[in-house]
Amino acid sequence: MAVKQEQNGKWSVQIDRKGIPRVRKGGFASQKEADTFEREYLVRYAGKVNQNADQRSLKELVELWFMYHGLNLADGEKQRRCLLDVATGLKNPIASRLTAEAFVAFRYARLQVGLSQKTFNNHHGYLSALYNRLRKLKVIDYENPIAEVEFIKIQERQLSYLSVGQIETLLAAIKAGCKNESTWYVAQLCLRTGARWGEAEQLRFKQLHSGRVTFEFTKGKKTRTIPLAADFYRDLMRFAKYKNPDDRVFGNCIGAFRRAVARTDLDLPRGQCSHILRHSFASHFMMNGGNILSLQKILGHADIGMTMRYAHLSPDHLQDAIKLNPVAGLGSIPDV
Structure with a gap:
């Protein structure tokens, strides 16, 4: 046309x-x-x-999307539940008749009841990706009806991380108050490797080898291997003694970790209770002079843009601003 x-x-x-x-x-x-x-x-x-026009409802398309694509995603079931909730909120329309106007009205309603802009952007992305994927698979023959709806622009903020003193406080709270010993080791792994809590907590004995840890079944569907300090590796192996290759090293301990955080005076951002350890690893890695490409591999980011969120913490980040600014050659600032 x-x-x-x-x-x-x-x-x-x-x-x-x-x-x-x-x-x-x-x-x-x-x-x-x-x-x-x-x-x-x-x-x-x-x-x-x-x-x-295609008469299938949005919920029917959600189930088809899950069958043909979502089932293969690490968080596919989570996305499926979210999409079904979105479909319910939209009153489960005929999927081909959903309009941009109806979707924007739905967005307004969700934001009015307290849903965060970032969370809604995630939901928006899931729904848009559903239409795009099903069209690519030729399950539907019409365009994505919300393709022209722009995502909400959110003010970018620096990711929070723990200082060395705060890390010591948290580890002391874990050591003193957690009966579940796994909590200490999982927290240590996250701080030493930048692992997500679930990746470390689900570790199996065969994933420890030659002074290294290999994380499997990651969010990006790729394995990554990271070396560990020799003394920590020996301590970890003593903790995991007599395990078979496929045995889990740790028990479930996220609850114990959250209770340990609650016993401290740490004021963590909402939703970052365990993820703060990953952010702390990445932040200190860059502050200590680490390479951004190495950090990308360690964290397992497919997109360097995700890793660049930590780039500003590098000691030499944009240092040219000091010597190349227009008043750099004018000497010291006189007393006023």
């Missing part, structure tokens, strides 16, 4: 949409006339288009 100007200066319209007669008409004196013809032609056949 296109409106374009011909070589003779006239305008033409070509409409080629499934379910309605194709048409190509030229000779319009202006673009406005061509646009008017296109709009009126589509309105004339709107009933026929709607009659022939």
